[in-house]
Amino acid sequence: EAGVAQSPRYKIIEKRQSVAFWCNPISGHATLYWYQQILGQGPKLLIQFQNNGVVDDSQLPKDRFSAERLKGVDSTLKIQPAKLEDSAVYLCASSFLTGDYNEQFFGPGTRLTVL
Amino acid sequence: AQSVTQLDSQVPVFEEAPVELRCNYSSSVSVYLFWYVQYPNQGLQLLLKYLSGSTLVKGINGFEAEFNKSQTSFHLRKPSVHISDTAEYFCAVRDGSARQLTFGSGTQLTVLP
Numbered sequence: 001e002a003g004v005a006q007s008p009r010y011k012i013i014e015k016r017q018s019v020a021f022w023c024n025p026i027s028g029h030a031t032l033y034w035y036q037q038i039l040g041q042g043p044k045l046l047i048q049f050q051n052n053g054v055v056d057d058s059q060l061p062k063d064r065f066s067a068e069r070l071k072g073v074d075s076t077l078k079i080q081p082a083k084l085e086d087s088a089v090y091l092c093a094s095s096f097l098t099g100d101y102n103e104q105f106f107g108p109g110t111r112l113t114v115l
Numbered sequence: 116a117q118s119v120t121q122l123d124s125q126v127p128v129f130e131e132a133p134v135e136l137r138c139n140y141s142s143s144v145s146v147y148l149f150w151y152v153q154y155p156n157q158g159l160q161l162l163l164k165y166l167s168g169s170t171l172v173k174g175i176n177g178f179e180a181e182f183n184k185s186q187t188s189f190h191l192r193k194p195s196v197h198i199s200d201t202a203e204y205f206c207a208v209r210d211g212s213a214r215q216l217t218f219g220s221g222t223q224l225t226v227l228p
Binding site (some may be wrong): 040044103 | 124156159161215218221
């Protein structure tokens with residue numbers, strides 16, 4: 001079974017530039033998550049989708065971050081314009097939507113460096 | 116809001132020695148508890164989880180954890196570590212009613228030869 005795919009794996013940009021990350025979840029997984037992991041910290045949820053609808057985006061900085069999952073499969077996370085403090089690893093995860101608990105499967109992440 | 120504290124940011128240990136990685140969470144009526152492992156340049160992989168039932172949970176790679184409700188702890192243990200266990204370990208908590216996981220700041224386990 002293929003895992004969660006993310007691209008690119010690494011990205012270096014200058015502040016005020018724009019950047020986009022792509023995620024393809026495990027086939028059949030209805031729920032998709034984007035996390036931000038700053039060096040030395042645990043992952044922090046940015047946004048959660050169920051199919052193509054947003055379930056939770058309470059911690060997404062909406063003035064500069066946006067995300068979409070138009071067809072309920074793959075997803076794109078965008079930052080525009082980037083700030084130095086956005087340097088982090090951006091992790092995508094997916095899960096089935098059954099029962100009280102759904103195990104999240106994580107992709108390898110995209111490491112963003114903002115100069 | 117739920118919070119998770121991992122008391123040790125770095126734990127060095129010699130190969131074949133036992134190890135315990137500590138995790139405490141803020142109190143809640145019901146919680147689901149998890150330990151994830153992250154190898155360099157990889158995503159997180161689930162080691163084990165506590166949902167209900169027996170408080171001693173066994174996971175992959177010989178790890179186990181014990182849920183202690185009175186102390187709001189979920190410490191991870193392994194009786195004998197290997198070089199290949201070198202990685203970062205994250206404790207995470209999900210409230211019974213919450214939709215999201217809250218992660219601790221991680222513990223870097225380094226196994227020395």
